Amino acid sequence: MKDRTRIRSLADHVGETVLLCGWVRRRRSSGSKLHFLQLDDGTGSTQVVVKKGNVPEEQLAAAGHVPFESTVIVRGEVKEDARQAGGVELAAQDFQVLNAAVAEFPIGKKEHGVGFLMDNRHIWLRSRRPQATLRIRAEIIRACRDHLDGRGFTCVDAPIFNSAAAEGTATLVPVEYFGETVYLSQTGQLHMEAAAQALGDVYCFGPTFRAEKSKTRRHLTEFWMLEPEMAFADLEESMDVMESLIAHVIERVLTNCRPELDALERDVSKLESCIPPFPRLSYTDALKQLEGTDAEIPWGEDFGAPQEDLVTTAFDRPILVHRFPTKIKAFYMRPDPAQPEVVLGCDMIAPEGYGEIIGGGERSSDLAYLEAKIAEHGLPKEAYEWYLDLRRYGANPSAGFGMGLERVVSWICDLGHIREAAPYARTMARTYP
């Protein structure tokens, strides 16, 4: 169908006769002589008018009873009609049903349970909300890459099969690999530190895996992570990059995805207020804000959802919480020389209760410290020898972070559950479709 016109560009063809291919999504009939069909082709939606006299009788009849989601090919004239979406409609001259749906489409106007919709994700994607969400997700991906590429970063893909854990072992996914056990990547960071010693500023952006047993609205077993790493950067610089990245993403979505945000009924004022600088506060200062609330925790305990939500309520934009206790953070984080009980790390917490969207900071470049930490965490040292080499040969300050793509999509689209933020979400109970 090389000569088909995409509905997206239909308004450029007013007065012309064009060929459209698509699916019938809705129908309104005026008796048996006039049918108004909503035709979608993935690029857009338009009204097709099938009228007695303009098409052969059997085509008129077909237009009147073709089941929804059937595939049709329509030739007709593009006419201006200010009442229609896009300002045009198609007056059909030839209406062919290519493949009629074999049964009633399972997803209708009535309310469906989440389990049913997720089981039918492959066809649920055609609905308005998933379509809009996936278009916004694609724009976010593109904005992230454009932002970093434009600043001279080089994309370096991290490996998925790994001989060791990087982030602790509780959620590792083991794989039998030609008689040995290897693990699916939880982060590309360690490999990015090596790449940064070769290429300066680098990033990876790919899927990562955690065997999350927790059934929360914030966790998936498979999620995409953007991980920039910068040789010679410090905590402050890495916070600056987090901030400019998220600001760029928000700006791009607001500029390029208005129809999608409207489809999701997103309150865009909540995004428009996300302008840098984002507030920065230390973990210790954040704890003071929690004093006397239900979310109060003793110094040294990690944030959970209640802490993240409460500490952000005072702000209309993301915040950066830095200098978490050393003992609750990953082994490679650099302790603050001024107060070694905290590390030079930072989380970005989204507003509106969407929680942590970024974690990062400075890496330790101290060989002896890292060796001690690997032992203390009970990690297999031989699997980290290569990582320690990065300190043996040219140890340098290095900083970076990991941005969870689905967390950012959830927040920007204001989704009720992170499973809607992935095209095909994977959770403990789901690997289908």
Add this chain to the structure above:
Amino acid sequence: MKDRTRIRSLADHVGETVLLCGWVRRRRSSGSKLHFLQLDDGTGSTQVVVKKGNVPEEQLAAAGHVPFESTVIVRGEVKEDARQAGGVELAAQDFQVLNAAVAEFPIGKKEHGVGFLMDNRHIWLRSRRPQATLRIRAEIIRACRDHLDGRGFTCVDAPIFNSAAAEGTATLVPVEYFGETVYLSQTGQLHMEAAAQALGDVYCFGPTFRAEKSKTRRHLTEFWMLEPEMAFADLEESMDVMESLIAHVIERVLTNCRPELDALERDVSKLESCIPPFPRLSYTDALKQLEGTDAEIPWGEDFGAPQEDLVTTAFDRPILVHRFPTKIKAFYMRPDPAQPEVVLGCDMIAPEGYGEIIGGGERSSDLAYLEAKIAEHGLPKEAYEWYLDLRRYGANPSAGFGMGLERVVSWICDLGHIREAAPYARTMARTYP
């Protein structure tokens, strides 16, 4: 080190005093009073001149014996020098060794075995060839995404955990997943067909996995694949997109990666000749070209490396071989209505002996045919019910293809082995570093 200058932009600062951070890669000394150091920071390379009288005595001495790959911070004046790369050098005023390498750098000027280099991939990356290859790889990734995004495609990430195989079961990687067995993705195509029914033209670009036992220079167990899918497209249109995509990639690399191609000593004339149209011939016609050669095969057998290599020798650009025998191709391929013993599929074969870089074509939209094929291939039907739904509700012509990223990188960089085309290649025997 927020006030550091990147070596990449050093020529913009002639006459200014700047701070550089980097690694000492080489040294040439003129007695004990003058040292010329090659400093790299990942963004570029420059000469640092450390001269008696310009720096304190102990810094002069340090510059004379600092081990290679040590991390240094140098403040100095940027001076024009036409003999130097980039036309500038740095006259050091302050030379600080931040971290001296603890031992001699394992990768020297002498020849190393491949096993040694791959074991040390994390530091081998700093060498000239891996650096250049990874920069070209990043440009190829960007060119692919720009090309498709610019044509209205939407990026939709395919899932990695899957309940069933898409491409046959011989190379499946099983994973124990909360008590069940699932499989790592071999292709995102089936999921893209569903996404195309929602969004029109889509693509995924992510890692895919095959438990390849073959130790060839063309196979990895983990490789990135770009998979565009277009609702309502046919074989011819999908060949057009393959062709324009690869032409765009070549053009972008030739335009933006000249220094890297030079570093690899790539014969660019072999890339410059890759201009569309690319020759298109049928499998059956290709077999005739092989008659009487060592690569001759009977009709019905699949191409291997000998066939791919021989059939391309007559051409100075990639070729498209279409209409392979139905029985050797995947179950979802659409038989040619004019001759059902072949499918409307197509492989793009690179010149210079680099073999298949793309495979694709039309998908069958015939529900009964697909049900029969799934049974014939012994695939578990219940795992494909969702895929069959795509034909039950709005079956449409659909075509697309998969481009193996590492294959394309190997060809464009003229690499001896595909393991050099990935930042951290994974083969049967390697998941480290």
